[in-house]
Amino acid sequence: MSARLLAPVAGLGRAVLDAMAATGRVTIFAGSAVGHLFRPPIYFKEILYAALSIGYFSLPVVALTALFTGAALALQIYAGGARFSAEAVVPQIVAVGMVRELGPVLGGLMIAARVTSSIAAEIATMKVTEQIDALVTLSTHPMKYLSAPRILAATLVVPVLVGVGDVIGVFGGYLVGTLKLGFNAATYLHNTVDFLEFSDIASSLTKGAVFGFIAVTVACYYGMNSGRGALGVGNATKGSVQTAAVLILAANFVLTGLFFAA
Amino acid sequence: MIELRDIRKAFGPKQVLDGVDLKVETGESLVIIGGSGTGKSITIKCILGLVQPDSGTILLDGQDITKADRDAFLARFGMLFQGGALFDSMPVWQNIAFRLLRGPGRLPRAEARALAIEKLARVGLGPETADLYPAELSGGMQKRAGLARAIAADPEIIFFDEPTAGLDPIMAGVINRLIRDIVDEMGVTAITITHDMTTVRDVAHRVAMLHGGKIRWCGPVDAVETADDPYLDQFIHGRAEGPIATLR
């Protein structure tokens, strides 16, 4: 009877332990991947290609996410601020909210949805069709050839994406602010620029780099450790997106604490 | 010379290899036969270090392979995977020239491409195949492209995992002769896995039959027909009745 009652708690405990064990394994994997980045041969073409597919081709989805989020944020702040006659702070709150939190977090989550899933599925498929084994027999280290270039590219390119997303998010707020809420265009921009500090932007870009690193490291880890068959690929993809999303949110909390808790 | 001593490998409760002892001389062509799922592919993956055996030693020219320099070791090998295992992110010629385009002894692109097209011709594929992607090839064409990749860098030791499976009889004949030629002309050491008795006759110097996780029978190819082993006899004549269970 008591075992039955405790089952949900035991399940929760098991889930937490599993998550911690997985995080440990991903960390070891990440260490090894980073090690490979600094030892030749270095596959520049792979890095370039990964940067294109992770960065450039993710621009539309990140831009749209940021635009709508910034716009909705402006509406919310205006409505909420009106309750204590603080409607005027819309530009400042949108700027801080977008740059410090929503830009990097939503950008990171979109990367997890778009990039983590595709890399995990690609590498997992390579694993189940023996392409990873084939790489090894052709004297090419899969870690060096597949994981390291993608991880490096993501770490460099996702901050840029987040930066672009921040700007577009602020622009979304600006559109709503000036077109719907009656803000003066020059004042809105002035308030935004004046209010933002260097540390806001630095934190945003740092988060971008960390989230990019997490998203793609997790993807490579799940891909390389995929089970067999189509089911294995499916599970690897699902697991990678889930883990990447949770780790990104957890890392965001830690980073926000580091940057702003003082 | 490749030597396997008492190799064991289990997947969960299933003991796939249960003490495999096998020797292949340099320049020799060994064919491994045996029922589906008996561990033939796993055996050659153990030699290449793609699968870690649970116990036992593998020697290459008398040296334990786990102590060898991995890059130098792998540079001596070519491998045709059972499923082809072509990289589907790149066109066929880049697959074949993969090793030639990378590493210390890399060739200029144009030269590597020309070499890839030459290897394609050896496996009966025209130059127009070079720029196709693996997904655009039929199963048998993928197999042959994989074969071209295995032999592209002129390795000393080549493993062929079912080189003629899925090919028409004429193409199978072409591939059998190709393997034979590579062994005879270039002194390559070859291990071929096959279910095809024509391949056994055309390619083998020696034949080993894997059954029950062990080498059940091993001997020169001429002795296969006359061998006094009920398992081998059942296998090569494809009989449903005999000591080998049909449910496995």
Ligand SMILES: Nc1ncnc2c1ncn2[C@@H]1O[C@H](COP(=O)(O)OP(=O)(O)OP(=O)(O)O)[C@@H](O)[C@H]1O
């Ligand atoms: N990664 C793995 N995990 C679990 N079991 C495996 C794995 N790889 C192979 N096996 C099992 O090992 C056994 C031998 O596999 P192997 O691929 O060597 O067979 P085979 O002799 O090459 O058969 P076939 O002629 O059908 O190719 C099979 O029963 C298979 O189920």
Ligand SMILES: [Mg+2]
């Ligand atoms: Mg096999």
